[in-house]
Structures are given as structure tokens and as C-alpha cells.
């Protein structure tokens with residue numbers, strides 16, 4: 001889907017799996033570069049979704065970061081060792 | 095940034111809140127970092143301008159907070175924002191909003207599949223992380239950004255399976271009327287033609303198409319257009335950009351109007367950028383699409399008006415300083431009618447019934463049309479029938495499409511419908527963030 005034109009300098013964990021990343025880049029970029037297209041399942045029908053806008057508007061990139069749900073992966077900067085996971089089902093109180 | 099610079103030059107204290115992680119907005123995003131085009135590459139001149147602006151901004155003494163999401167504005171211009179999970183408040187003498195633009199939605203069947211994204215989104219990935227699309231990559235839609243991004247990614251070694259040109263036929267004929275005005279700023283046209291030429295030279299097939307759909311299960315696998323079916327890993331859609339009015343529409347007493355040429359809502363402003371809400375101004379693409387350079391001039395003009403409101407400039411001083419800026423902004427806006435005529439937004443009536451319009455609540459165009467037939471007058475009434483526009487995006491993405499589909503279904507011009515109202519908090523806020531205010 002995407003390939004990197006620059007180097008990586010750290011790793012992060014996606015559902016416990018290690019993937020290469022670059023500190024400071026949007027978390028969504030690291031996931032897409034690792035071939036991960038689906039970030040979450042919708043609360044309405046359970047359909048898989050991935051980022052659409054990369055600029056904080058669409059909320060289709062919602063993931064869990066360090067156990068906190070409803071984080072927009074396109075606005076969260078990567079930190080080395082960051083742990084993230086797909087968001088499934090209910091989005092809870094918004 | 096331009097407004098902050100101008101305001102600082104007039105001795106005004108500035109607090110700048112930016113949701114992005116670094117200065118530059120969308121156009122000058124990551125400039126000097128990952129976004130460092132070769133001197134003659136597409137977008138290079140713009141990148142140099144961005145870098146100059148950012149350097150001047152850093153030296154200006156304006157206080158800047160990045161990663162700061164504004165989510166409420168009170169009557170007395172007290173603003174509330176979140177930064178790293180903690181909420182903050184501050185009161186502004188004058189509040190200048192620069193919300194910028196977002197991509198106009200291009201709803202097609204299957205556009206919610208992972209692997210379907212905006213062209214603008216792909217450009218952000220290129221600028222902020224150096225990502226290049228690979229595999230079976232298709233682009234579809236219309237507009238200058240589509241050609242700029244195609245040229246940029248090809249120059250960096252990216253590959254494209256093809257571009258589906260969805261622009262309504264007869265564009266050049268319609269646009270010809272506005273050509274003389276556009277030629278007063280020939281740089282725009284020449285750059286645009288240069289991007290198109292670069293794409294053709296690279297041998298990328300450019301196919302005129304009308305009906306387009308995305309197919310797949312867990313993710314995109316195919317696209318279908320005009321009876322053809324092609325393997326696809328990534329589909330990048332684009333139908334121009336529209337003002338981001340999420341904050342301004344939530345402001346009580348801030349009037350908006352439907353811009354027929356650009357098919358979108360925008361705030362009602364005077365020439366200085368004043369909204370109908372005292373002390374609240376808007377500058378840049380959030381006020382109507384004009385591009386990055388026009389935005390710079392609008393920002394500076396609005397800052398001069400802010401200085402007058404705060405009493406550091408008299409009315410005459412403001413007028414004298416703003417004169418040349420107003421002229422230069424007008425020159426920057428000259429090519430707009432040409433572009434609007436060349437790339438009119440794709441007609442809402444053509445969106446198939448099975449297409450999801452509201453991605454958050456998964457509401458199809460067919461259901462929106464059915465609710466309209468039952469008597470829903472506009473996007474605000476629609477909420478009583480369906481939950482369209484009530485998900486976390488609050489209509490940021492689906493708003494223009496729902497508006498246009500309902501107008502077409504009722505057979506009235508879009509301007510006859512009241513725009514979707516938004517509310518604060520304009521972004522989801524956690525209990526922790528609320529608690530941090532106490």
C-alpha cells in the first residue's frame with residue numbers, strides 16, 4: 001500500500017506485534033507503512049475502517065493508545081515503544 | 095502564522111493554538127523536515143515560501159502551542175483547548191480563527207473500505223512521513239491537488255496504475271470565460287499544466303470515467319468503473335477542498351452562507367475578516383477557498399483589523415497598511431473563478447443510493463433521499479429521522495454531501511437549505527480533560 005522513502009528509528013507495538021516507526025511521525029503513518037489498513041471496527045455494523053483524511057476530521061482512524069480508546073491515530077505522534085491496538089465496537093461516551 | 099507575524103509587528107500579544115504537531119498547516123506541513131522538495135520539483139517554490147514564513151514566525155515572539163485542539167468558544171471569547179490530555183482556557187481580546195480547508199467528500203459505493211483515502215491524506219503521509227504509495231494505486235476525481243500530488247509522488251519515484259478523471263465534461267469550455275482573469279496570475283495555470291504534463295510524460299494512463307465503485311471485504315481489492323474491473327490496493331479520491339467551518343458553525347450568532355460556485359458553506363465576513371460575532375474573525379481557506387498565498391494576505395489583513403479593535407492602530411493607520419495587502423490578495427484570487435468553472439463539484443444527484451454518505455453512522459444516500467421524501471427539509475431536520483451528522487465527525491466529512499443530496503432530492507438550490515449546525519465540544523473530550531479544568 002505504502003513504502004517508506006526514509007529511515008525508521010524506533011519500534012512500536014500494534015496488538016503486541018513490533019513494527020518499525022519513526023519518532024514524531026503520525027501514528028497512522030507508521031501503521032500504514034507496516035501494511036495495516038484497518039484501524040478499527042465501526043460500532044454500528046462492525047465494518048473495518050482505516051484513515052480517510054489524515055488531518056483529524058473523519059475519525060475513521062480511531063485506535064487505542066496505551067489502553068486509552070478514541071485516539072485519532074493521525075494526530076498522535078509516535079513515541080518509541082508506544083503500544084497501540086485497534087478499536088473494536090462501542091466508542092463509549094464521546 | 096502570517097497573522098501572528100503581523101500582529102506581533104503591531105505590538106500585540108499573540109497566543110497561537112494549532113492542532114498540528116508542527117507549524118505550517120496542511121500546505122507547508124513538515125516543510126524543511128520530510129517535506130523538502132528538490133529545487134525544481136513540483137511544489138518546491140511553495141515549500142521555500144513556507145520555510146521563510148515558519149522561520150519568521152519562530153523569531154516573532156508569538157507564543158505557540160502545537161498539538162492543541164480547540165473545542166469550545168464562549169460568549170466573551172474565552173477559548174478552551176486540550177493539549178496532551180489536559181484542558182486549558184484563555185480569554186482573547188480578539189479571536190482570529192484560521193481553520194483552513196478539508197477535502198470535499200467524494201462518496202462512492204465502497205469508499206469506507208480500508209485502502210480508500212483522500213488524495214490530501216496521501217500528500218500528508220508524503221510530507222510528514224515520506225510515505226510513497228506502492229502496488230496497484232489508483233487516483234480518481236478532479237482538481238489541482240490531484241495533479242500536484244500525482245506529479246509530486248511520481249517525481250519521488252512513486253508509481254500509479256492510473257488516474258480516473260471524473261471531471262464533468264465541458265470544463266474547459268465553461269472555464270474559458272474566466273480565462274482572461276486567470277491569466278492575470280499566469281503562474282497558477284502554468285504550474286497546473288506543468289503537473290499534468292509531468293503525469294502524462296510518466297506514462298500514467300489518464301482515463302475519463304463516470305461511475306466509480308470500490309470493492310473488497312476486509313480491505314479494498316478492486317475498483318469498478320464504466321464496466322471495467324481492475325485490481326486495486328489503494329484508491330485515492332479527490333474532489334477539491336472546502337472551508338472547515340466546524341468551529342464557526344458552532345458559534346452562536348455567526349452567520350454562514352452557501353457558496354454556490356464552490357458548493358460549500360462559508361462564514362459571512364466583511365472585507366477585514368470580521369464575522370457577524372463581535373471580536374471573532376476568520377482568515378484563510380476557512381473563509382472560502384483561496385489558496386495558501388491568499389490566506390497569508392487575509393491573515394495579515396485580519397491582524398491589522400485586530401490591532402484596530404485593540405486600539406494599537408487607528409482606523410486610518412489600518413487602512414493605509416492594509417491597502418497594498420488588499421490588492422495583492424485580490425490578485426491571488428483572480429484564477430479562482432476559472433478553477434471553480436473547470437472543476438465544478440461532482441453532482442450529488444449522481445451518487446448511487448447504496449453509497450454511505452454519513453460514514454460515522456453508516457447512513458446511505460438512499461435513506462437520506464427517503465427521509466427527504468418523508469419531509470426532512472434539511473440536514474438539521476434529518477437528525478430526527480436518521481443519525482446522519484451526529485457521529486464523532488459531527489458532519490465534518492458528510493456535511494457537504496448530505497446538504498447537496500437533500501437539495502437535489504427536493505429539487506431546490508442548496509442555498510435554500512439551512513446548513514448543518516454544529517455544537518461544542520467540537521471534538522470528543524474525555525472526562526479527564528474536563529476534570530483538569532476544575
Ligand code: FES
Nearest residue numbers: 051054058059074
Ligand atoms: S484519518 Fe481522519 S481523523 Fe484521522
